[in-house]
Amino acid sequence: MNILPLRLTAAEVRRRGKRLLGPVDLTLGTGGVTVIVGPNGSGKTTLLRVMHGVERLSSGSANWAVPDRDAQARQAFVFQSPIMLRRSVAANLRYPLALHGVARADQDVAVTEWAAKIGLSDALTTPAPRLSGGERQKLALARALIGKPQVLFLDEPCASLDGAATLAIEGLLRDARDAGVRIVMATHDMGQARRLADDALFVLGGTIAEAASRDRFFDRPQHPALASFLNGDIVT
Numbered sequence: 001m002n003i004l005p006l007r008l009t010a011a012e013v014r015r016r017g018k019r020l021l022g023p024v025d026l027t028l029g030t031g032g033v034t035v036i037v038g039p040n041g042s043g044k045t046t047l048l049r050v051m052h053g054v055e056r057l058s059s060g061s062a063n064w065a066v067p068d069r070d071a072q073a074r075q076a077f078v079f080q081s082p083i084m085l086r087r088s089v090a091a092n093l094r095y096p097l098a099l100h101g102v103a104r105a106d107q108d109v110a111v112t113e114w115a116a117k118i119g120l121s122d123a124l125t126t127p128a129p130r131l132s133g134g135e136r137q138k139l140a141l142a143r144a145l146i147g148k149p150q151v152l153f154l155d156e157p158c159a160s161l162d163g164a165a166t167l168a169i170e171g172l173l174r175d176a177r178d179a180g181v182r183i184v185m186a187t188h189d190m191g192q193a194r195r196l197a198d199d200a201l202f203v204l205g206g207t208i209a210e211a212a213s214r215d216r217f218f219d220r221p222q223h224p225a226l227a228s229f230l231n232g233d234i235v236t
């Protein structure tokens with residue numbers, strides 16, 4: 001079942017009389033990595049939450065190609081500071097599979113496979129809260145991907161990680177992309193944005209100021225604020 005495209009139509013989020021997002025019109029088609037960049041407070045997280053269906057719209061609509069229930073089951077979200085079960089690495093990996101009713105023997109195979117992919121084969125019985133930041137973020141990503149989502153949302157997954165941990169996460173994201181997972185990621189790391197993006201969105205003041213393919217976005221930005229932003233100037 002293909003849950004894409006996702007269509008946002010005049011989507012708006014207002015809270016206490018303040019417009020946090022919108023109006024946003026956006027179609028998320030099949031394939032590739034979309035990177036979301038923009039200043040602090042511009043609305044990136046709110047946009048991701050709207051797409052994932054966990055932020056109530058004040059007006060407009062967000063529609064998947066299939067009913068919401070079916071779409072929900074095939075998407076995952078990785079937060080900046082992932083919430084871990086206070087249990088073992090293995091239990092964390094097993095959790096989404098159990099939730100989806102995967103048979104115990106198949107769970108074992110997937111847990112072993114994913115622990116190896118994230119370099120935690122020797123840490124299966126380690127309590128997740130004892131992992132380093134980078135290990136925890138890799139575990140969060142594995143836990144999101146182990147259920148084979150069609151769409152993966154990530155909100156600054158590498159904030160506060162060092163270069164090596166960041167590259168490890170990027171490798172996992174590339175593998176997922178190559179396996180057909182549609183990825184939408186907010187990041188403040190412009191190097192990472194360039195490395196991973198197939199296309200990119202620039203969010204400013206709650207609206208999408210620019211949406212373009214990678215080369216055009218980074219090399220020939222149209223919006224003056226995006227040009228400044230890419231230049232490292234402070235944009236509000």
Ligand SMILES: Nc1ncnc2c1ncn2[C@@H]1O[C@H](COP(=O)(O)OP(=O)(O)OP(=O)(O)O)[C@@H](O)[C@H]1O
Binds near residue numbers: 015020039042047
């Ligand atoms: N539940 C809420 N109630 C009121 N205001 C909110 C709520 N959630 C977010 N905001 C506000 O909405 C605006 C957009 O926030 P959002 O978190 O989407 O920005 P962001 O681009 O992700 O920022 P950052 O780069 O700092 O993560 C901000 O002004 C924020 O204070």
Ligand SMILES: [Mg+2]
Binds near residue numbers: 044045046155
């Ligand atoms: Mg944010």
